Amino acid sequence: MNEQTLQKLKEAGELFSPGHRACIGCVEVLAVRQICKALGKDTIIANATGCMQIVSSPLPTTNWMVPWIHTLFENTAAVASGIEAGLKAMRRKGTGIDRDITVVAMGGDGATADIGLQALSGALERGHKFLYVCFDNEAYMNTGIQRSSTTPFGASTTTSPSGKTSIGKVTWKKDMPAIAAAHNIPYVATACPSYSADLVKKVKKAQQADGPAYLHVFSVCPTGWRAKPEIGLELGRLAVETGIFPLYEIENGRWKMTKTVQHLKPVQEYLKHQGRFRHLTPDMVARIQDMVTSRYQTLLQKCGIAPS
Amino acid sequence: MSKRRGIEASAAVAEAVAAANVDVIAAYPITPQTHIVERISEIVADGILDAEFICVESEHSALSACLGSAAVGARTFTATAGQGLELMHEVLYVTASMRLPVVMVVANRALSGPLNVWGDHSDVMAARDCGWIQYFAENAQEVYDLTICAFRIAEDHRCLFPVMVNMDGFHVSHVVEPVELLDRDAVASFLPPNRYPLPLHPDRPVTMGAFAPPVLYTECRTAQEEALRATFPVIKEAWDDFANRFGRRYAPVETYRLDGAECVLVVMGSFAETAAAVIDRLRDAGKPVGLIRLRLWRPFPFAEIRQALSNARIVIVCDRSISYGGPGGPVCSELKAALFGHAHQPRIVSFIAGLGGRDILPEQFASMVDRATEIVERNLPVDYEIIGVRQ
Ligand SMILES: Cc1ncc(C[n+]2csc(CCOP(=O)(O)OP(=O)(O)O)c2C)c(N)n1
Ligand code: SF4
Ligand SMILES: [Mg+2]
Numbered sequence: 200m201n202e203q204t205l206q207k208l209k210e211a212g213e214l215f216s217p218g219h220r221a222c223i224g225c226v227e228v229l230a231v232r233q234i235c236k237a238l239g240k241d242t243i244i245a246n247a248t249g250c251m252q253i254v255s256s257p258l259p260t261t262n263w264m265v266p267w268i269h270t271l272f273e274n275t276a277a278v279a280s281g282i283e284a285g286l287k288a289m290r291r292k293g294t295g296i297d298r299d300i301t302v303v304a305m306g307g308d309g310a311t312a313d314i315g316l317q318a319l320s321g322a323l324e325r326g327h328k329f330l331y332v333c334f335d336n337e338a339y340m341n342t343g344i345q346r347s348s349t350t351p352f353g354a355s356t357t358t359s360p361s362g363k364t365s366i367g368k369v370t371w372k373k374d375m376p377a378i379a380a381a382h383n384i385p386y387v388a389t390a391c392p393s394y395s396a397d398l399v400k401k402v403k404k405a406q407q408a409d410g411p412a413y414l415h416v417f418s419v420c421p422t423g424w425r426a427k428p429e430i431g432l433e434l435g436r437l438a439v440e441t442g443i444f445p446l447y448e449i450e451n452g453r454w455k456m457t458k459t460v461q462h463l464k465p466v467q468e469y470l471k472h473q474g475r476f477r478h479l480t481p482d483m484v485a486r487i488q489d490m491v492t493s494r495y496q497t498l499l500q501k502c503g504i505a506p507s
Numbered sequence: 508m509s510k511r512r513g514i515e516a517s518a519a520v521a522e523a524v525a526a527a528n529v530d531v532i533a534a535y536p537i538t539p540q541t542h543i544v545e546r547i548s549e550i551v552a553d554g555i556l557d558a559e560f561i562c563v564e565s566e567h568s569a570l571s572a573c574l575g576s577a578a579v580g581a582r583t584f585t586a587t588a589g590q591g592l593e594l595m596h597e598v599l600y601v602t603a604s605m606r607l608p609v610v611m612v613v614a615n616r617a618l619s620g621p622l623n624v625w626g627d628h629s630d631v632m633a634a635r636d637c638g639w640i641q642y643f644a645e646n647a648q649e650v651y652d653l654t655i656c657a658f659r660i661a662e663d664h665r666c667l668f669p670v671m672v673n674m675d676g677f678h679v680s681h682v683v684e685p686v687e688l689l690d691r692d693a694v695a696s697f698l699p700p701n702r703y704p705l706p707l708h709p710d711r712p713v714t715m716g717a718f719a720p721p722v723l724y725t726e727c728r729t730a731q732e733e734a735l736r737a738t739f740p741v742i743k744e745a746w747d748d749f750a751n752r753f754g755r756r757y758a759p760v761e762t763y764r765l766d767g768a769e770c771v772l773v774v775m776g777s778f779a780e781t782a783a784a785v786i787d788r789l790r791d792a793g794k795p796v797g798l799i800r801l802r803l804w805r806p807f808p809f810a811e812i813r814q815a816l817s818n819a820r821i822v823i824v825c826d827r828s829i830s831y832g833g834p835g836g837p838v839c840s841e842l843k844a845a846l847f848g849h850a851h852q853p854r855i856v857s858f859i860a861g862l863g864g865r866d867i868l869p870e871q872f873a874s875m876v877d878r879a880t881e882i883v884e885r886n887l888p889v890d891y892e893i894i895g896v897r898q
Pocket of ligand 1: 248249250251272273306307308309310311334336338339340341342347
């Protein structure tokens with residue numbers, strides 16, 4: 200992160216307070232904190248059920264210094280639609296807040312790519328001016344590390360356990376940003392808190408978008424991934440450098456790499472730190488490598504970069 | 508200050524929404540509620556009502572969007588029926604526990620399966636314990652009046668609960684009747700602007716929907732139950748004020764020809780109108796019968812029901828839904844609970860009729876009276892009977 204961004208982030212003040220109950224080394228909660236800083240105080244957040252909701256709001260305490268609402272697991276995009284519509288109607292009628300408020304919906308990968316996909320799709324299609332942030336820790340962590348549709352191929356979770364006849368999860372990660380982009384919304388991006396300057400920039404862009412924006416945030420979960428808590432940020436960097444989680448944005452339909460990796464590191468560099476992949480045979484790792492390389496090439500093409 | 512027009516009950520709901528100057532409507536079409544959302548869409552499209560109409564992709568999202576808009580302090584409305592109400596189920600509970608003053612009209616419909624789009628009370632009965640204020644309207648005028656009242660009740664700071672206004676699908680929702688429509692100033696004088704006490708607002712950040720561990724959950728639930736029971740006088744006050752201003756009176760328990768009535772029929776919903784005509788006929792024939800129309804379903808008017816039944820010898824409850832494997836009709840169960848352990852113990856007979864859009868004919872009400880008398884006098888071991896089953 201460059202000095203200037205660091206300075207700005209420091210000055211921004213905290214909108215997510217210390218004292219939350221996230222696990223040691225949780226990068227998801229770090230992402231939440233960075234995003235809150237980037238959003239600023241004129242923000243209203245609707246949060247889905249999941250780790251971030253649970254760690255931040257046991258009655259009678261809260262970590263939220265912005266107005267925040269949690270209702271259910273699968274409906275957060277719909278709740279945000281209502282917030283946006285309510286603010287809009289009342290502002291127009293002269294009975295509401297007379298300035299721009301950023302309406303944010305946030306949820307985990309389960310809340311976003313699985314149970315809440317319909318509500319999200321509806322809200323994106325309707326064109327509400329809001330930002331949806333998916334914190335992708337690649338499983339249902341809050342309920343005990345069950346697989347989701349964004350759990351990567353081969354990962355062992357409590358509902359896709361590796362075993363004598365099982366390799367762990369047998370399907371590939373759902374391409375959620377592409378699904379969001381298929382709604383032709385003005386802004387879609389991936390981000391990772393290991394690259395905070397990039398993350399902050401994208402939040403600001405999303406905030407300015409003239410319509411729905413979608414941010415897919417890679418959120419390392421040492422607990423669920425069975426990794427050492429001190430290497431969370433390092434794992435995020437490795438995910439980007441191996442091409443497993445590329446950083447890009449789609450602005451008004453134009454795809455753009457925001458961090459192009461010239462020489463991808465072997466995926467094993469990333470996989471080897473995590474217990475969820477420990478059972479993988481060299482064969483399986485090779486399959487993952489092939490898939491990652493080919494998906495990265497496709498992405499480069501979409502971004503108008505000649506494949507290397 | 509008012510005009511009379513022949514309109515469909517569903518259109519009357521839309522007129523009430525416009526008269527109440529609603530800010531946000533989020534709804535999803537389902538028979539027999541569709542005319543409500545279509546008419547509201549037109550009213551918004553024509554600029555008659557300045558509101559955001561959110562065309563959500565499901566009822567689950569409809570009520571969820573309503574949660575959001577009510578939480579920022581917007582006056583909020585939705586409408587649904589049958590399967591739609593079931594799809595909202597978990598959101599219903601949250602709306603109530605978060606004390607968000609959403610108003611919803613339900614055009615009551617049977618539940619699948621088998622699929623049936625016509626009216627009965629299965630939908631609302633499945634949502635009975637969700638914590639909303641729930642009441643019934645019997646015709647177009649009532650649903651118009653009671654929808655306007657619903658906003659006043661819901662948003663009253665002594666209340667702050669969502670309100671569900673029920674009307675029978677098709678039997679009310681699709682009927683065209685003369686309705687006296689109030690002008691907006693008159694409605695505004697009855698219905699003050701919505702000032703939700705602690706909305707989501709960046710200048711005063713609040714956390715809504717925190718979770719309660721076991722040490723606090725019981726207290727949260729107790730507080731909610733006490734608060735819901737305490738809405739009773741607020742509901743009555745709103746209805747009384749409505750009567751004083753506009754002349755039409757509503758009460759939690761409405762009685763008809765109860766003086767000297769030994770046998771009392773209890774009906775909730777539009778079939779009470781048929782039942783009233785039958786009561787007239789039987790009275791003319793010298794039978795001591797009367798009628799209770801149960802208007803307020805939640806919070807349940809225990810004391811009023813006991814009072815109204817204090818001279819009855821036989822009570823006949825006509826339900827429009829079944830509690831499978833249970834005691835028969837849900838309204839009847841409630842009534843039994845209301846009377847159990849009290850000094851005056853009439854005999855209570857449970858009938859179920861009018862399922863999935865089937866009419867309850869006048870002669871069926873008349874034969875309920877005869878059959879109930881027979882059951883009581885011969886002391887027959889009958890839990891409940893379903894009326895008019897074709898063999
Ligand atoms: C309707 C419903 N089904 C299931 C659950 C249980 N549940 C709560 S959170 C959760 C998983 C959350 O996973 P994700 O969205 O990925 O968030 P994370 O905890 O991983 O941050 C599940 C299954 C629920 N609360 N509601
Ligand atoms: S389980 Fe994972 S995502 Fe949840 S708080 Fe712990 S580290 Fe963070
Ligand atoms: Mg998750």
